[in-house]
Amino acid sequence: MHSAQPALCSGHDPLRLARAGMSRLVEPTDPTAMLLLAALGPVAALEIATGSRPIGAGEHPVFVCAAAEAGYGPRQADLRRALARWAPRAEQLDPSADLAVAARAGAWFAVPEDPDWPAALADLGLFQPVGLWGRGDRRLLGFRAARAVAVVGSRDCSSYGRQVALDLAGALAARGWTVVSGGAYGIDQAAHSAALATGTAHPATVSVMACGIDRLYPPGNHKLLRDVEATGLLLAEVAPGCTPSRYRFLQRNRLIAALSAGTVVVEARWRSGAQNTAHHADGLSRPVGAVPGSVHAGTSAGCHRLVREGTAVLVTDLDEVLELVQPLGAAPAPDRPAPRSVVDGLSDPDRVLLDALPLTVPSRPDHLSRVAGLSAREVLGGLHRLEARGLAQATGEGWRRRR
Template identity: 80%
Template sequence: MHPAPSAPRPAGDGVRLARAGLCRLVEPTDPTAMLLLAALGPVAALEIAAGRRTIRAAEHADLVRAGAEAGYGPRQVDLRRAMERWAGRAAGLDPAADLAAAARAGAWFAVPEDPDWPEALADLGLFQPIGLWGRGRRGLLRFPAGRAVAVVGSRDCSGYGRGIALDLAGALASRGWTVVSGGAYGIDQAAHTAALATGTGVPPTVSVMACGIDRLYPRGNDELLRGVEASGLLLSEASPGCTPSRYRFLQRNRIIAALSAGTVVVEARWRSGAQNTAHHADGLSRPVGAVPGSVLAGTSAGCHRLVREGSAVLVTDVEEVLELLQPLGATAAATDPADAAEGPAAVVDGLSQPDRVLLDALPLAARSRPDHLVRVAGLSAREVLGGLRRLEERGLAEGSEEGWRRRR
């Protein structure tokens, strides 16, 4: 008799610890960080990114080669400048403490080296998550993306939009589909609520959050998110303790899109996080459906835009959604930072990505000093000081001897 094959083993402690450290140290869409990780692996990547040792000549050659394969030139893979960005967070880096904080919250940490890592996330290529912090039954993590659908939309939805979201998500969940959304107010809230009420899939619903797994955001959805945890999954790529900010909402949207066979946008303003999710899905060659609304309703302007631009197919009921999904299935409330840029003229227009991140990091009431902003925003001191002046010139920030804050 031949011995039975052994089950795939989870990642070793060194790899898990290194990925937990990278989750805290770098942003998940930082190309230099992701190239370093892809070229050298998590342990070496953390040692170098945290400044614990210098990069060797052969390792730097591997980094440049990985960049070239991904379409980045040597000047774009600037490790020195990247390490300036990461230095503020590197000083207090303690991945063991993050893992302990997650455990205290009843959470776990999954990494791509684990046998239950969701295969669909590999479609994100270089920008698949460094790791996923999760709450809920770990055994559900490898749910089939081919039987999952993202239902997303505006946080300040109309009664019409909420009703449509309840109907669509409820009908999909009752037919065994996993409903994936973001746990926010409005359409997300309706989608999760309906899936929990009618779901027959395993899991019935999954929420991908934009904050640390040890907190439930928004607070008004606390009971709902605990219901998702009890029956489905709460997931986040942000380290424990991280607060929600607009750029984290936009980053997590790629995960919502990747974990689903397709995306349905129920309501979305002309500029919105839901549109961002739809564009991620389209970029992954996942089908996108958009629900029509009144031509006079701002909450539907984004849906009409997606259809007009050819990024989405118009859908009006569950049968049309299933027509859209079946080929694959067979084989961002006013208090939510993600809504800050909705509307025809956003304050972030024309800002560089570092300046947008810095603007998100600025408090509205209390003041924050530049050295604190370096750690919070994950930017270098030079980027923070220069960015503060640029934001001040645009009337977006104000400084004093006590520190800086965002102008209302």
């Protein structure tokens, strides 16, 4: 049995150090590790997982009982197999060093015992994160998942998909909803960008990463992720320095789903990570929406599949997304006011019209009238008032919101 002793002697409290160590040592969905953690707590779990000491005579029955109650058999509760799996990482485990690396990157480490830990993550049960490494204003970590929507989709999105993501995410953010996504190219990129441009919630957007918090991945989104950090949150469950990989992308998708009231898949191929996020959301009893596309477009095949299989409801605009994520008959939560420089002095109908204006593809007044629930006269008058304030722009094809 391995006998390395993790570096736990520092100014950090033992519980936080133990969770930081476990986040480096084990994979987030390793059932043996999560059972050990749930049954015995982080400090004892790390000591046993690193081979610093054997599991105690009184601890073993507790561990086995926890495994049985969770529906896991002897193989998942086989510590010898697990210890052999964890031993290579245990040799150089130093959670104090990981915390120092995070601090140098301007990051922090949150644990489930913290008062601001996102309560929605408890819905993941055994596979709640060991901890969360984050960048951005730590005070935003307690944001309400009930007022957040995940907007996800293909990295190689079409121009249609990108425009839809911009419109939906921008409209959600303008209504005071937090937009959660994965920081990748394509649909994720559009969702974060739109939320940053129009957001009135705190945070406007959250990116859940599949790599260490000290890395901004993908490199091409470096500026975007910096902007997210400046006004929102970057989150990761793996330790600093960890590289992104396919299985880590799939693992983190459960966090995107759990941190949101619902998930909207804008575009997805027949087999894709966005579909994986949708299935996580469905497993958590969170509603899933899918945007339709051309039957000839491979980038929409996954969306059509989700609808056909009954996992998702077809959605095409903001109102349908809000109908999806807000309980039937429930009064909508009050929207946060937009910045004073934008809406100060606007009448209620003009504010509603401003929310209805798309960011990219222009919309005709008759369509805006249906979306905003206003009369044609209110829409036409409101458009000219918004144009005079520099908030709306007329084009040959209709009207859109001025950036």
